[in-house]
Amino acid sequence: MLDANIKAQLKSYLERVTQPIEIVASLDEGAKSREMRELLNDVVEQSALITLSASTDQANTRTPSFSVGPKAAGKEGRVRFAGLPMGHEFTSLILALLQSAGYPPKVDADVIEQIQSLEGEYNFETYISLSCHNCPDVVQALNLMAILNPNIRHTMIDGALFQDEVEQRQIMAVPTVYLNGQEFGQGRMELGEMLAKLDTGAAARDAKKLSAKEAYDVLIVGGGPAGAAAAIYAARKGIRTGIVAERFGGQVMDTLAIENFISVKATEGPKLVMALEEHVKEYEVDVMNLQRVVKLVPGSEDGSQLAEVHLENGAALKTRTVIIATGARWREMNVPGEQEFRGKGVAYCPHCDGPLFKGKRVAVIGGGNSGVEAAIDLAGIVGHVTLLEFDHDLRADAVLQRKLYSLPNVSVLKSAQTTEVTGTEKVNGLVYKDRTSGEAHRLELEGIFVQIGLLPNTDFLKGTLDLSRFGEVIIDPRTQTSVAGVFAAGDCTTVPYKQIVIAMGEGSKAALSAFDHLIRTSAPA
Incomplete structure (x- = not known):
């Protein structure tokens, strides 16, 4: 799973582990479980203080997954990874191992105190994609909260691996965070933002401190x-x-x-x-x-x-x-349906949310560099991309246009003005006007990526x-x-x-x- 160079780097990081850590895995005989077992074996090999065991928790319904935490008889860690934490999330795994072993996090002492003083039970679930560069910040913040406070649990869930959950909860943007079964937040969030939502008195305390x-x-x-x-x-x-x-x-x-x-x-x-x-x-x-x-x-x-x-x-x-x-x-289209279906098919970050539309039909609005780059990236993931440009010509650099037109699953519509986003519980299409003929047309699709400037x-x-x-x-x-x-x-x-x-x-x-x-x-x- 891990090459020799990454293993060497991992070993140097794990030398900072000073107390026993246990990884408890829930695996079956599937291909993804075999990949996870291989990854976890590679991790365990790098430190004598890290052990791997099989889960006995019947309440855990996600396989493959594993927990990380201090070794304690009969107890699994409060940080769980449902999916392979590779790509951008590999750092999340390393930090979870180090911080579970007591390695000090790079946050202020008053923030640590605020986390530890939270009362009540908090069960967080974060749906991510491994190509999302915003997701690790959310995952790492919630992992830290779970490590510092025994009342908090957190599970990272790879949306591409657990598609049934994604469909059931109609998740169409990452990261999406659930707290105790209810949606808590969506998009990039920092530790302070999440604490402010949980600790309602924090804003007043901050205001007093800042004004002084x-x-x-x-x-x-x-x-x-x-x-x-x-x-x-x-x-x-x-x-x-x-x-x-x-x-x-x-x-x-x-x-x-x-x-x-x-x-x-x-x-x-x-x-x-x-x-x-x-x-x-x-x-x-x-x-x-x-x-x-x-x-x-x-x-x-x-x-x-x-x-x-x-x-x-x-x-x-x-x-x-x-x-x-x-x-x-990001500039918005300001058409009916855009706000209603934001995060339910209307997206602004193709790198983050693209993997959630694997094999589906999507549109990209905008023919500048950002729009054409988005269409090129999405073409390697989704079933088909339709790019809509308001003007009579694309405005992207020539090299990008050549690449775009070489792709077999991309269509380009010029002089096309998007007039409405349609859907029921999530996006099912858009309506556009042909600015040359004045005729209205409808596209059936599952996702819309808006790339029309700032x-x-x-x-x-x-x-x-x-x-x-x-x-x-x-x-x-x-x-x-x-x-x-x-x-x-x-x-x-x-x-x-x-x-x-x-x-x-x-x-x-x-x-x-x-x-x-x-x-x-x-x-x-």
Whole structure:
């Protein structure tokens, strides 16, 4: 199952295991069980402290599966993997083994205390696909909660392996999390977000703590490439710097292949975000993650009155200058049925959700690079792909178009305007208008992947800063906005060409402009 190189790496990790760990497996004679047995034998071979035994738990209905936990007579671990944790999930398995053995997790002490203080019984189930790059974060967070709190259990379920459950629960997007049999959440979630849903008093405590913080010299709203670059450049100037972000990494976390980041031939979004986060942490930057900004109150032009950034939880942060780097989000079609069937056939991430549509008929909306790349990727998984482009020609690069047209299970419809998503409990088709003839047509299908560009995350700035007709923050060549002391950078601005490398440059420029503004205003923080 594992090659010699991976075994060697695994062995070096498992040398950190200092107490007995037991893997308890529920297996039969099927092909997947044989693969799982082979994987688990490979794992056990790498550490004398890890043992493998057969499950005697009659209540466990998923085979193949296995649990991980400290060795205890008659007890199975509270972390379970229903499916082979390979691909992106292999790290989840390694962390489960290490943390079950007491290896300290990389989370703050107050977060650990919050997890351990949760009362009640929590049985989590997470449906994933092995190609999903968002799923491991959810799996690892819930595994950690199960390891730290005896009242919590968690099972990772490979949707491709347990198709009957996927069909029964009508799961059409991953990750999808169930808690005690009821849907708990869908899509990428971080540990803090899940704790906030379980611990209802957390938001009020956070708000009080955040409002008590000392004023910043520069506060960056947004934690994507532009925000991270701005934070590093500002902190290097020795000024008090903070980042407040709804999700550190932003849209890059949802990007799988990155092949145009200069000096790096190829990487993946989550890897780049991890590198950004590590770089930011090298400096004295106060990172406030999982915080949604709802309002900006500008300060005075002479700097005598500080600006305020208001958060959804009620907190207010004070700062001398502000850098807006809130990025963008997926643009929606805004047609009947889209919201109703979101997560029930309407999807925005082909890498994450594509495997759930194996052998089925899907549509991709959008003929730019993102849409054509999505259609190419999906063609290797699904039964048939229909790509719909609003314009009379595709806008993707020529090399991508050649690849697309070479695929036998792809159809392309141009001058096609999607007007409705149809379905009952889940998507069963879409209606589009031929913009040349004006005729309406219907496509029968099971999935729709929307790839029609981005919208700037600037709704909270309406009426405060000058925005373009597209909602972008209008900036000058020095990233200054229409309000003194407020700067902006990245995909949320009027700068053309929304690219990671451009966002980083603009973020750096914004930090330098903010510093220049600070040294020209004499009012102390």
